[in-house]
Amino acid sequence: MRIVIGEDSALFREGLSLLVQDAGHDVVATAADAPTALAEIRRTAPDLAVLDIRMPPDLDDDGARAAAEARAEFPDLGILLLSQHIETRHSVALVASGRFGYLLKDRVLDVDDFLDALQRVAAGGSALDPEVVVRLIGGRQQRSRLATLTPRENDVLALMAEGRTNRGIADRLTLTERTVETHVANVLHKLGLAETSTDGHRRVLAVIEYLNAQPR
Numbered sequence: 001m002r003i004v005i006g007e008d009s010a011l012f013r014e015g016l017s018l019l020v021q022d023a024g025h026d027v028v029a030t031a032a033d034a035p036t037a038l039a040e041i042r043r044t045a046p047d048l049a050v051l052d053i054r055m056p057p058d059l060d061d062d063g064a065r066a067a068a069e070a071r072a073e074f075p076d077l078g079i080l081l082l083s084q085h086i087e088t089r090h091s092v093a094l095v096a097s098g099r100f101g102y103l104l105k106d107r108v109l110d111v112d113d114f115l116d117a118l119q120r121v122a123a124g125g126s127a128l129d130p131e132v133v134v135r136l137i138g139g140r141q142q143r144s145r146l147a148t149l150t151p152r153e154n155d156v157l158a159l160m161a162e163g164r165t166n167r168g169i170a171d172r173l174t175l176t177e178r179t180v181e182t183h184v185a186n187v188l189h190k191l192g193l194a195e196t197s198t199d200g201h202r203r204v205l206a207v208i209e210y211l212n213a214q215p216r
Contacts, residue, residue, distance in 0.1 A: 001025045001122050004044060006037030006051040006063060007082070016050065016108070023115050034062035041070045041077070048078035048122045053087055061087065064094075071097055078122040082108070086132055101127030126163035148190050156183040 003025055007013040010032070017027045029040035033056040041049050049070060051063040064087075067079045071094060079094065080101040094100045101121040107129060108114045117127035149157065152173075159169045166184060170177045 001048055001118070002028045002044065002046040003118075004029045004031070004037060004040050004046045004049045006031045006034065006040075006049065006055060006066065008032050008052060008055050008059075012105070019108070019111065019114075020050075020118065023118075025118075033057060034066040037063070038066040038069055041066075041074065045074065046077070048080065048118060050080045050082065050118075053081050053083040067094060078118075078124075080118065080121050080127065086129075095126055095128065098126070099124050102132050103127065103129045104131060120163050126161070128161050128163070130158050130162065146191070149187060153183055153187050153190070156180065157187050160184065160187070 003020055005013055005016050005020075005027060007016060007030070013030055013032070017030055021027055028044040028046055031037035031040050034051075035057070037049070037051055037055070049067065051067050053061055053063045055063045055066075064081060067081060070077055071079060075097070076099065078099040078101075080103065081094075082103055082105050084105055086104070095102075099121055101117050103114070103117060107117075120127050146154075146157075155173060156169055159172055164172065166177050166180045169175075169184075170180045173180070175183075
């Protein structure tokens with residue numbers, strides 16, 4: 001996998017670069033600011049871009065805006081955003097286009113999960129941090145049908161939004177796959193969504209689109 005890394009912290013940038021190279025991937029370029037990261041994406045046409053949300057020059061949402069531009073130009077580009085804090089205003093729009101992940105930076109410390117997220121995003125799936133999903137769900141819960149979900153159904157929904165398959169959800173929650181199938185069916189029924197595919201990415205798009213349609 002060919003990867004561009006955009007991160008203004010030199011230490012974190014080099015650490016990420018070494019991590020993904022040790023896993024057998026090719027870091028084709030690194031950048032310390034959003035404009036350079038976007039230029040390197042255009043120059044190298046990578047499979048995946050890993051971008052910090054807050055980068056120079058403005059140290060606001062420069063990385064997310066660069067990601068949106070890159071997605072418009074390269075629809076098949078995998079994009080993984082990293083952040084110290086939860087900022088959801090760009091995640092819904094980007095996840096709707098697929099090949100997208102959003103992780104808090106401390107998740108990188110769980111190397112296996114991080115590398116798994118890279119692979120899922122590059123393969124066309126999604127990888128949303130559980131805390132981001134909780135923020136998306138919790139902020140609107142009292143004004144939507146999400147309030148009808150049981151605690152276990154909320155757990156299942158969060159893992160669906162991470163892009164997990166039923167098997168993956170079962171492993172995480174120590175349940176049988178048949179039990180997870182029942183929970184997934186209940187979640188989609190309560191949200192008024194018809195499950196037209198067993199593919200985890202399609203389910204994530206349906207759930208996120210539903211969340212985005214709720215009153216803010």
